[in-house]
Amino acid sequence: MSTTESPADDRAGRRRPVSARRSWIALGLALVGVLALGALPAPYAIDGPGPVTDTLGTIAVDGEDVPLITIEGAETYPTEGRLDLLTVTRTGNREQQPRWLDVLSAWFDPRRVAVPLDTAFPLGTTTEAVEQANAAAMTASQQRAIAAALVGLGYDVGAELTVGTIAEGSPADGLLEEGDRIRSIDGESFISVEAMSAAIGEHGTGSPVTVAVDRAGEELELAMTPIEGRGASADAVLGVGVVAEYDFPIDVSIRIDQVGGPSAGMMFALAITDDLTPGALNGGEHVAGTGTITADGEVGPIGGIRQKLYGALDAGAEYFLAPADNCDEVVGHVPGDLRVFAVATLDDAAAALRAIRGEADADALPTCG
Secondary structure (H helix, E strand, O other): OOOOOOHHHHHHHHHHHHHHHHHHHHHHHHHHHHHHHHOOEOOEEEEEEEEEEEOOOEEEEOOEEEEOEEEEOOOOOOOOOEEEEEEEEEEOOOOOOOEHHHHHHHHOOOOOEEEEHHHHOOOOOOHHHHHHHHHHHHHHHHHHHHHHHHHHOOOOOEEEEEEEEEOOOOOOOOOOOOOOEEEEEOOEOOOOHHHHHHHHHHHOOOOOEEEEEEEOOEEEEEEEOOEEOOOOOOOEEOOEEEEEEEEOOOEEEEOOOOOOOOOOHHHHHHHHHHHOOOOOOOOOOEEEEOOEEOOOOEEEOOOOHHHHHHHHHHHOOOEEEEEHHHHHHHOOOOOOOOEEEEEOEHHHHHHHHHHHOOOOOHHHOOOOO
């Protein structure tokens, strides 16, 4: 007696391959859709680790290697090891946006971060304007770094704080003029714009300050009452933009190309200090770091700290100097065996280097832990 499939079983058997084919077709179409969507431009820029430069080393100029920092007018000393400045490479802008697949990849890569275009390139600004602003910030950072290093070494550095802009309706409007040279605030003189702003902020909004200025050779004392600031800072302000110009007793030149922004200031200041100090400031070790600097040696926060940590690790650094104000971004994100010290001033950074070269207890130093 033979057996045969029933008609119903036969139909079911024929349906299975058709159903499977439909599933594979649907999956294929979905994949094509995802790939098509992933190839579309995304309103982001992507930041990753950028080139690393040794501030104690050389840079190519017209095909010739020359010192990144040169000093004339003072005795300099040999250096050892490295003091690396770190950068972030940004991919994408409003004209050339990255693909969604690239953005998705960055979200899962601790070395990179996707930044909304409106943050990376604010509306109303062009890519060229952002690059010009970064170049200006680099130039100003170099001047502040030279001032901070020389002041820290005991040199007499002169500074002119000159009024550049005045906000309409501000306390300074109608009293200060562009080009006024600020001599003092309530009798106190300053070497940096940041220190002057901090003094006004500490004074508060309850009473006037006396601003002494030189206006084309005429000495004036003007009273104005600070108001509460706007934006990220609510400190008291006068509504005036001030530009600092320095008079250095020796000539210091910094050569660097294709790098913008103020975040290399601290490393420039350390390298200048090393050049002007007998012995190796870093003990011959490989140290990387980042941070803005003021003329009076205050170290400030920067952007892209996590990308710079990976840049330092890739370059072979063993130690990393991070601005104390960036520590919340550092904790839990230190790659490899990189040892991170938190610094708030140039003196803190110098103390960390003394510990690195074995002259102090490194375990006693502040860290982003």
